[in-house]
Amino acid sequence: MAYRLQRVSSLQPLARVCIAVDCMGGDHGPSATLPGCRAFLASHPQAELILVGTESALTGAKGWERCQTVFATEVVSMDDPIEVAMRRKKDSSLRVAVAQVKAGEADDARAQACVSAGNTGALMAVARYLLKTVEGIDRPAIAAYLPNAKGRLTQVLDLGANVDCTAEHLLQFAVMGSALASALSGDENPSVGLLNIGEEAIKGSETIKRAAELLRAAAADGHLNFHGNVEGNDIFKGTTDIVVCDGFVGNVMLKTSEGLAAMLGGMIREEFRRNLFTRLAALASLPVLNHFKARVDHRRYSGGALLGLKGLVFKAHGSSDAFAFEQALARAYDAARNRLLERVHDRILETLQAMPTAVDESNLSPAQ
Amino acid sequence: MAYRLQRVSSLQPLARVCIAVDCMGGDHGPSATLPGCRAFLASHPQAELILVGTESALTGAKGWERCQTVFATEVVSMDDPIEVAMRRKKDSSLRVAVAQVKAGEADDARAQACVSAGNTGALMAVARYLLKTVEGIDRPAIAAYLPNAKGRLTQVLDLGANVDCTAEHLLQFAVMGSALASALSGDENPSVGLLNIGEEAIKGSETIKRAAELLRAAAADGHLNFHGNVEGNDIFKGTTDIVVCDGFVGNVMLKTSEGLAAMLGGMIREEFRRNLFTRLAALASLPVLNHFKARVDHRRYSGGALLGLKGLVFKAHGSSDAFAFEQALARAYDAARNRLLERVHDRILETLQAMPTAVDESNLSPAQ
Numbered sequence: 001m002a003y004r005l006q007r008v009s010s011l012q013p014l015a016r017v018c019i020a021v022d023c024m025g026g027d028h029g030p031s032a033t034l035p036g037c038r039a040f041l042a043s044h045p046q047a048e049l050i051l052v053g054t055e056s057a058l059t060g061a062k063g064w065e066r067c068q069t070v071f072a073t074e075v076v077s078m079d080d081p082i083e084v085a086m087r088r089k090k091d092s093s094l095r096v097a098v099a100q101v102k103a104g105e106a107d108d109a110r111a112q113a114c115v116s117a118g119n120t121g122a123l124m125a126v127a128r129y130l131l132k133t134v135e136g137i138d139r140p141a142i143a144a145y146l147p148n149a150k151g152r153l154t155q156v157l158d159l160g161a162n163v164d165c166t167a168e169h170l171l172q173f174a175v176m177g178s179a180l181a182s183a184l185s186g187d188e189n190p191s192v193g194l195l196n197i198g199e200e201a202i203k204g205s206e207t208i209k210r211a212a213e214l215l216r217a218a219a220a221d222g223h224l225n226f227h228g229n230v231e232g233n234d235i236f237k238g239t240t241d242i243v244v245c246d247g248f249v250g251n252v253m254l255k256t257s258e259g260l261a262a263m264l265g266g267m268i269r270e271e272f273r274r275n276l277f278t279r280l281a282a283l284a285s286l287p288v289l290n291h292f293k294a295r296v297d298h299r300r301y302s303g304g305a306l307l308g309l310k311g312l313v314f315k316a317h318g319s320s321d322a323f324a325f326e327q328a329l330a331r332a333y334d335a336a337r338n339r340l341l342e343r344v345h346d347r348i349l350e351t352l353q354a355m356p357t358a359v360d361e362s363n364l365s366p367a368q
Numbered sequence: 369m370a371y372r373l374q375r376v377s378s379l380q381p382l383a384r385v386c387i388a389v390d391c392m393g394g395d396h397g398p399s400a401t402l403p404g405c406r407a408f409l410a411s412h413p414q415a416e417l418i419l420v421g422t423e424s425a426l427t428g429a430k431g432w433e434r435c436q437t438v439f440a441t442e443v444v445s446m447d448d449p450i451e452v453a454m455r456r457k458k459d460s461s462l463r464v465a466v467a468q469v470k471a472g473e474a475d476d477a478r479a480q481a482c483v484s485a486g487n488t489g490a491l492m493a494v495a496r497y498l499l500k501t502v503e504g505i506d507r508p509a510i511a512a513y514l515p516n517a518k519g520r521l522t523q524v525l526d527l528g529a530n531v532d533c534t535a536e537h538l539l540q541f542a543v544m545g546s547a548l549a550s551a552l553s554g555d556e557n558p559s560v561g562l563l564n565i566g567e568e569a570i571k572g573s574e575t576i577k578r579a580a581e582l583l584r585a586a587a588a589d590g591h592l593n594f595h596g597n598v599e600g601n602d603i604f605k606g607t608t609d610i611v612v613c614d615g616f617v618g619n620v621m622l623k624t625s626e627g628l629a630a631m632l633g634g635m636i637r638e639e640f641r642r643n644l645f646t647r648l649a650a651l652a653s654l655p656v657l658n659h660f661k662a663r664v665d666h667r668r669y670s671g672g673a674l675l676g677l678k679g680l681v682f683k684a685h686g687s688s689d690a691f692a693f694e695q696a697l698a699r700a701y702d703a704a705r706n707r708l709l710e711r712v713h714d715r716i717l718e719t720l721q722a723m724p725t726a727v728d729e730s731n732l733s734p735a736q
Contacts, residue, residue, distance in 0.1 A: 149631040160565055163573045197528055197619035205531040205616060232623030236631040245620070248573060251565040252617050253624045255600030260625050263517040263604040264632060264664065271660045272653075281653040288646045292639045296632065 011343070017046070017336045018111045019329060020100035023053035023061075024075040024093040026117025027319050030057040033117065036325030040333075041066060043326075047333055050111050052097040072096040076122050078318055085122030086129065094118045095126050101311035102130050112336035113312035115328050117303075117320045120160070127306055127313045134341075136348040137308035139165075141173045141247070142315070143180055144254065144304035147296060148238030155181055155190075155242045156235060159304060160251035167210035170194065170244055174215055174224055175351050176307040177242040179343035183335050185241075193230030193240035195249060211244075214355070221354040223347065261296070299324035305335065307344065312336055379711070385414070385704045386479045387697060388468035391421035391429075392443040392461040394485025395687050398425040401485065404693030408701075409434060411694075415701055418479050420465040440464040444490050446686055453490035454497065462486045463494050469679035470498050480704035481680035483696050485671075485688045488528070495674055495681045502709075504716040505676035507533075509541045509615070510683070511548055512622065512672035515664060516606030523549055523558075523610045524603060527672060528619035535578035538562065538612055542583055542592055543719050544675040545610040547711035551703050553609075561598030561608035563617060579612075582723070589722040591715065629664070667692035673703065675712065680704055 023033045030053060037049055041064070048066045051058055055071045062069075072093040076085045085092065100111040116123050124140065133140055143157035157177050162169060174192045181190035194215060196208050212229065219226035227240045232253065235243050245253070268289075272282035282289070299321065306313040312335055316328035391401045398421060405417055409432070416434045419426055426437045440461040444453045453460065468479040484491050492508065501508055511525035525545050530537060542560045549558035562583060564576050580597065587594035595608045600621065603611050613621070636657075640650035650657070667689065674681040680703055684696035 147631075149634055163565070163576075195620060197531070197616055197623075208531075232620040232625075233627030233630070235624055236627035248565055249617055249620050252563060252600040252613070252621055255565075256603055256621045257600075257624060257628050259601030259604035260628055261632070262601070263515075264629070266517055267663055268660055271656045271663075274656070274659075278656045281649075281656050284652040285640075285649040288639045288642070288649050291642075292636055295635055295639075 011339045013337045014112065014339060016048070017113070017333055018048040018050060019332055019336065020050040020052060020070075020097045020111035020114040021329070022094045022097035022114070022116035022118055023051050023057060024072070024118070025123075025318075026316065026325070027078065028321065029075075030060065032321050033325050034060055035322035036320070036329060037061070037067075038064070039322060039326045040329040044330070044333055050097075050100050052093045052100070054093070070096060070100070076118055078119050080119060080122060082121045082125045085119065086125055094123060095130070098123070098127050098130050098311070098313060101313070109311070113314060113332040115314045115316060115325075115332045117316035117318055117325060117328070119318075120315055123313065123315060124306060127309055127311070131309040131311040131313070133308050134310055134345055134348060136352050137172050137176070137344075139169055139172070140306055140308035141176060142250075142304050143177055143307055145301050146235060146254075146257070147301055148236050150238035152238055152241075153301065154235050154238055154240070156250055156253070157242070157244060157304075157307065158247040158250050159254050160247045162247040164248075165207070165246035167207050167214055170207070170211035170246065171214040171218060171351070172308070172348065173244045174218070174226070174242065175347045176344050177244060178224055179340060179347050180305055180307060180335065181241050183338040183340040183343055184331065186338075187241070189225050190241035191225045191227045192242045192244060193227045193234060195232070195235075195243050195245035195253075196229040197231065207246075218351050218354065221351075223351045223354060258298075261298075300327055303328040303331070305331070305340075310341070312340055379707045381705045382480065382707060384416070385481070385701055386416040386418060387700055387704065388418040388420060388438075388465045388479035388482040389697070390462045390465035390482070390484035390486055391419050391425060392440070392486070393491075393686075394684065394693070395446060396689065397443075398428065400689050401693050402428055403690035404688070404697060405429070405435075406432070407690060407694045408697040412698070412701055418465075418468050420461045420468070422461070438464060438468070444486055446487050448487060448490060450489045450493045453487065454493055462491060463498070466491070466495050466498050466679070466681060469681070477679070481682060481700040483682045483684060483693075483700045485684035485686055485693060485696070487686075488683055491681065491683055492674060495677055495679070499677040499679040499681070501676050502678055502713055502716060504720050505540050505544070505712075507537055507540070508674055508676035509544060510618075510672050511545055511675055513669050514603060514622075514625070515669055516604050518606035520606055520609075521669065522603050522606055522608070524618055524621070525610070525612060525672075525675065526615040526618050527622050528615045530615040532616075533575070533614035535575050535582055538575070538579035538614065539582040539586065539719070540676070540716070541612045542586070542594070542610070543715045544712050545612060546592060547708060547715050548673055548675060548703065549609050551706040551708040551711055552699065554706075555609070557593050558609035559593045559595045560610045560612060561595045561602060563600070563603075563611050563613035563621075564597040565599065575614075586719050586722065589719075591719045591722060626666075629666075668695055671696040671699070673699070673708075678709070680708055 050068045052070045058069045074089040074092040076092045076094045097114050101114045139162050141158035145153040148154045182188045215226040218224040303316040314332040418436045420438045423439045442457040442460040444460045444462045469482045509526035513521040516522045550556045583594040586592040671684040682700040
C-alpha cells in the first residue's frame with residue numbers, strides 16, 4: 001500500500017527559524033564554530049542565530065546581523081563526565097544553548113533548534129533533563145547519516161543512546177527516523193530496514209523478531225514504509241533510506257566503519273608515498289584522489305540528530321571544523337523549518353493508536 | 369602479571385596432519401576447491417587430504433599423491449535451509465567431510481580438521497550435531513581474522529553463531545579465541561578486548577559489564593591476557609589481538625565492513641574511469657593500486673574457524689576462489705598441527721576451575 005501521511009505533508013514550513021548555537025563545544029571551540037556560523041548565515045539569508053558562549057569567546061561575533069549573543073560562564077569539556085555537566089556546570093554554554101529551545105507555559109521557546117559539537121553524553125543527558133521526551137517515546141535516540149553506494153545517504157539510528165532496547169523502542173526509532181527523513185528530504189514515504197543478521201544463525205534475537213512484527217503491523221496500517229530485515233552491508237549499499245538498530249549495535253557499526261575508513265585511507269597514503277615512482281603516480285592521480293576524498297568527506301555527514309525530545313537538538317561531530325559545523329547548522333535549520341517536532345509527534349500518535357496496546361490519546365499532549 | 373600457559377606451549381606439534389575437504393561447497397565448487405587443494409599440497413609437503421565429493425566431481429583428482437577420496441552422493445547448496453542439510457541430505461559432501469574428524473570410541477578420527485566453503489548455517493548445524501561441543505563450552509563460536517592498521521590481523525568472535533549471549537558465553541569465546549590465536553601465531557599471550565561502546569551512553573549492557581568482570585577475574589588468575597573494553601574502531605586499529613562480542617554484533621560489524629569496503633572500492637574505480645585523463649592517471653597508478661589491493665585482499669582473510677567443537681572445522685568464504693580456499697586449508701593445517709583442540713580444552717579447564725562457580729573437573733573429559 002502506498003503510504004502518504006497527508007497531515008504531515010500539508011504542514012507549512014516555518015517562516016522564521018532561529019537556532020541556538022553552543023559556540024564553545026567541540027575539539028576546536030569558537031575557532032571552528034564561529035566561522036561555521038558566519039558561513040551558515042551567509043548561505044541562509046532567512047536564518048537567525050543565538051550564539052551562546054563566554055563573553056570573551058563571543059567578542060569576535062560582535063555586530064553580526066541576525067545574531068543575538070547569550071553569555072554563559074562555564075564550558076563542558078569533551079571529557080567531562082555526564083555528572084559534571086549535569087550537576088556542577090549549570091551555567092555551561094551547552095546547557096544554556098539547549099535551554100533556548102525549551103518552551104515554557106506560553107510556548108515561548110526562543111530558538112527552534114539547538115546545535116552543539118560538544119560531548120555527546122553530556123548533550124543527551126542535559127537535553128533529556130531540560131526538554132523531556134515526547135509523549136509516546138520512551139527513549140530518545142541519536143540518528144546520523146552515512147553515505148551509500150547509490151550516492152545518497154542512509155540514516156541509521158540509534159547510534160549509542162540506548163543499550164538493551166525492546167521491540168517497542170525499535171518501533172519508536174523507526175517512527176522518529178521516518179519523521180526526520182521526511183523533514184530533511186521531502187520524501188514522505190522513506191523506507192525503513194530493521195538491522196538483522198543473515199543465514200549464519202537463527203535469524204535474530206527474540207527482540208528483533210518481535211520488532212519486525214510491530215513494524216509490519218505499522219506498515220500494514222500505512223504508518224510506515226517497512227522494507228523488512230536488512231544486513232550490515234545494506235547500510236552502505238543504500239538498500240533502505242533508514243536503518244533501525246539498538247544503540248549498542250549502532251555505535252559499534254559506526255565506530256567500526258570509521259576505523260575501517262581510517263585504515264584504508266592510511267594504507268592508500270602509505271602506498272602512494274612508498275617511493276619516487278609512486279609519488280609521481282600520486283601527483284598524476286591528485287585530481288582523482290581529491291574528487292574521491294570530497295565524495296567520502298565525513299564532514300558532510302558527521303554529526304546527528306537527538307530525536308524524541310520536546311525540542312530539536314543537533315549534534316555536530318566533536319572534531320568539526322567550520323565546514324562540518326556549517327553542515328550541522330544547515331541540517332538543524334532544515335529540520336526546524338520543516339517542522340520535525342510536529343512530524344515526530346504526529347507519526348508517533350498515529351502509530352501508537354494503531355498498536356494493539358494503544359495508549360490513551362489524552363496522554364499525548366501536542367508537540368511544542 | 370605476565371601470562372604463560374606452560375602446559376600449552378610445551379605441546380609438541382603433530383607429526384601427521386590430514387584434512388578432510390568438502391570439495392563441493394562454495395559458490396564455485398570443485399572448480400575452485402580442487403585447484404586450491406593442489407596448491408596447498410604443493411606448499412605443504414607433509415600434509416594429507418581426504419577429498420570428499422561426488423564421484424564425477426573428483427575424477428580430476430585421480431592419482432594425486434597424499435590424497436584419499438571419499439564419495440558422497442549429495443550436495444548441500446548455498447541456500448539450502450539448515451533443516452534440509454540436517455534431515456534430508458544425510459550423504460552430503462559437507463556432512464561426510466565433517467564426519468571424517470569425528471573421533472569414535474578408539475580415537476579413530478580419520479582427519480584432524482575439516483574445511484568447507486559451504487553454507488555456514490548448515491556447516492555449523494551439522495558440525496554441532498556430529499561433533500558435539502567441548503565440555504565446558506555452552507555454544508560454539510565462529511572466529512575470523514580481519515586486517516588491521518598495524519599490518520597484522522585482528523581475530524574477532526563470535527561472528528554469527530549466537531545471538532543473545534550471556535557473560536559466561538563471552539568469557540568462553542575469549543578463552544577459545546586465545547587458544548586459536550596461540551595455535552596460529554605462536555604467541556601464547558594474545559591480548560583480548562571486549563567490544564563495548566564509548567562515552568555516548570551508559571557504558572554497555574549488564575551482560576557486557578558482567579563479562580568484563582569475568583574476564584578481569586580470569587586475567588587476574590593468569591588464564592587470559594585481558595586488555596579491557598575496546599570500541600568498534602579498535603578492530604581495524606589493531607588495539608588487541610582478539611576482539612570478543614556476541615554473534616549479532618559481530619555479524620553486523622563484519623557485514624558493514626564488507627559493505628563499506630565494497631562502496632569505497634566502487635567509488636575509487638568510478639573516479640579513475642571518469643574520463644581519459646583519469647584513465648591515464650589510473651594507468652600511472654596501477655602498481656600502487658595493485659599493491660594496495662593485494663594488502664587488503666579479502667581472500668587472505670576470508671573464512672573462519674568454528675570453535676568449541678570436539679573436532680576442528682574451518683570455513684572458507686562462500687565466494688572462495690582457489691587462492692582463498694588454499695588459505696583456509698593452510699589455516700586449518702596450522703591449527704591442527706599446533707593442537708588447537710587440546711589448547712581449547714586445556715584453557716577452558718583452567719579458566720572454569722578458577723571461576724567462582726567452577727564445574728566439577730570429572731565432567732571434563734580429555735579433548736580428542
